[in-house]
Amino acid sequence: MYASPPIPAGTVALADYEQEARRRIGAEAWAYIAGGSADELTLAANRAAFGRLRLRNRVLAEMAGAHTRLTLFGQELAFPILLAPVAFQRLVHPDGETAMAFGAAAIGAGMVVSTQASQSLEDIAGVAKAQGARGPLWFQLYIQPDRGFTAALIRRAEAAGYQALVVTVDAPVSLRNTEQRAGFRLPAGIEPVNLREMAPPPPNRAGPAESEVFRGMLDSAATWRDIAWLRGLTRLPVLLKGIMAAEDAARAMAEGVDGIIVSNHGGRALDTLPASIEALPGVAEAVAGRLPVLMDGGIRRGTDVLKALALGAQAVLVGRPCVYGLAVGGPVGVIHVLKILRTELEIAMALTGRANLAAIDRSVLWEG
Numbered sequence: 009m010y011a012s013p014p015i016p017a018g019t020v021a022l023a024d025y026e027q028e029a030r031r032r033i034g035a036e037a038w039a040y041i042a043g044g045s046a047d048e049l050t051l052a053a054n055r056a057a058f059g060r061l062r063l064r065n066r067v068l069a070e071m072a073g074a075h076t077r078l079t080l081f082g083q084e085l086a087f088p089i090l091l092a093p094v095a096f097q098r099l100v101h102p103d104g105e106t107a108m109a110f111g112a113a114a115i116g117a118g119m120v121v122s123t124q125a126s127q128s129l130e131d132i133a134g135v136a137k138a139q140g141a142r143g144p145l146w147f148q149l150y151i152q153p154d155r156g157f158t159a160a161l162i163r164r165a166e167a168a169g170y171q172a173l174v175v176t177v178d179a180p181v182s183l184r185n186t187e188q189r190a191g192f193r194l195p196a197g198i199e200p201v202n203l204r205e206m207a208p209p210p211p212n213r214a215g216p217a218e219s220e221v222f223r224g225m226l227d228s229a230a231t232w233r234d235i236a237w238l239r240g241l242t243r244l245p246v247l248l249k250g251i252m253a254a255e256d257a258a259r260a261m262a263e264g265v266d267g268i269i270v271s272n273h274g275g276r277a278l279d280t281l282p283a284s285i286e287a288l289p290g291v292a293e294a295v296a297g298r299l300p301v302l303m304d305g306g307i308r309r310g311t312d313v314l315k316a317l318a319l320g321a322q323a324v325l326v327g328r329p330c331v332y333g334l335a336v337g338g339p340v341g342v343i344h345v346l347k348i349l350r351t352e353l354e355i356a357m358a359l360t361g362r363a364n365l366a367a368i369d370r371s372v373l374w375e376g
Contacts, residue, residue, distance in 0.1 A: 012338035019336070022308045022329045025345060029100070029332035036192045037099045041331055043186030044275035050283070051275030054306030057283035061315045062374035069361030076354065078322065078365050080300055081245040081266065083144040083171055085323065086116040087350045088365060089313060091342075092274075092304050092327035093148035093174065093249075095124035098198050100335035106135045108334055111342030113139035115350075120174050120325065123150045123161070124200040133168040146172040148249070153228035155237070157206045162242055164202075173242060174269065178250025179277040180229035235263050247302070250277075252287040254294035267300040274305055274327055285316060292320025310352020317365060318372040 016028055030038060044051030076087040091112050098104030105127045112119040113136045121132050129147060136145050147165040152158045162173065238246055247267035248260050257268055270288045272281045281287075284305030292301050303316045304325035316324050326349065333341035362368045 012340040015337045015341060015344060022345060022348060025329060025332040025336055025341065029335040032335050033100055036190045039186045039190035040192045041099065041328065043184055044279070045182055045184050045277055046279035048186065048275060048279065050272050050279050050281045053283040054272070054275055055308065057285045058306055058312045058315060063311060063314070063356065063360055064372060064374045065359050066361030071358055071363050074357065074363040076350070076365060080144070080322065081172055085118055085143055087353065088317065088323035089346060089349055090118035090120060090323060090325045091330050092325035093120040093122035094327050094331050095122045095200070096126045096194065096198055097331065097334060098126035100331055101338060105132045107339050108330065108342055109135045110139055111339035112143060113141035114339065115343045115346050116142040117346050118143035118146065120146045120148050122148050123202060125202060126198050128201050129165055130168045133170065137169065144171045146170060146174050148174040148176060150176055151230040151234050152206060154206055159241055161202065166242065166244060172245040172247060174247045174249050175238065176249045177230065178271065179273050182277045184276060232259065232263060235265065239264050251291060252281060254290045257291045257294040261295065261298060267302065268295060269325065270301060270303040272305055285319065288316065288319045288321060310349050311356045313349065313353045314356040314360070314368065314372060317368045318370055
């Protein structure tokens with residue numbers, strides 16, 4: 009159904025996919041996909057922080073019946089890795105998000121579809137259903153300036169069979185210099201198709217000597233009031249993506265959300281934030297098991313997944329590596345990326361003596 013070029017020989021790790029994808033993706037699109045905010049310190053921190061964590065191996069463990077299964081919101085996952093929401097996937101493959109959904113469905117992975125997808129949320133869901141998707145399909149929501157349009161978008165997601173809403177809350181504004189320097193613009197034929205019917209935003213009301221941020225850009229930014237409004241609008245589980253502070257996690261629970269995703273937006277929003285994995289323990293402690301906590305940011309190895317689970321995440325989301333897999337090998341590349349991560353996780357579990365996800369805790373980490 010989808011074009012899948014052969015995977016280059018020697019492509020055995022996610023880093024190999026990144027190197028190959030960089031050769032295939034144009035400079036402007038690469039700046040958008042791979043770049044971060046400002047000086048990209050948080051982008052780098054997401055990877056560096058995993059490298060500082062050491063694992064504690066255990067030997068001769070009984071591994072009969074070992075597995076990586078889990079349940080989130082009544083939805084079964086074969087392994088604790090979901091595809092993170094990434095916008096405009098047709099930048100790297102002509103079939104974009106539908107090809108990504110095909111790959112996710114083929115391997116049984118959960119997928120989160122971006123509001124800013126370059127294909128309709130209905131078409132993406134249709135491909136997942138046609139392939140008998142075994143993993144959950146969630147819809148990532150940016151609350152739009154027109155709240156009525158936002159409500160209609162949620163209704164579309166519900167009707168299409170999405171099983172949860174992932175509300176991104178950490179990026180009402182951002183500044184990405186790498187994109188600016190590259191002069192990134194969406195090419196002709198690629199657009200956020202799910203937002204076509206939305207009225208254009210009003211012109212910025214800031215005068216020449218006034219703040220464009222405080223007089224215009226934030227006029228319709230979401231607040232906690234909108235989260236309460238959303239909870240009354242849908243019966244779908246609502247997760248907040250972009251929580252880094254324990255105080256915000258506590259507020260989210262008070263507002264009745266169903267899950268939290270610890271995330272610094274892949275280093276694309278506020279620079280000099282800590283790595284997501286560094287923020288995870290504090291959020292997990294504040295939540296204290298009362299609702300699921302997930303994490304994204306910097307996952308490149310199965311050992312990274314294990315470390316996130318050890319520090320309190322029930323599952324992780326992976327974004328850029330799946331896009332690189334799509335760019336290199338279409339749906340087969342996506343499948344291979346996820347297969348690599350899953351296999352590496354299983355090996356790490358075996359060598360730390362953990363036969364299932366419930367057995368993973370902080371004792372997996374070397375604390376000496």
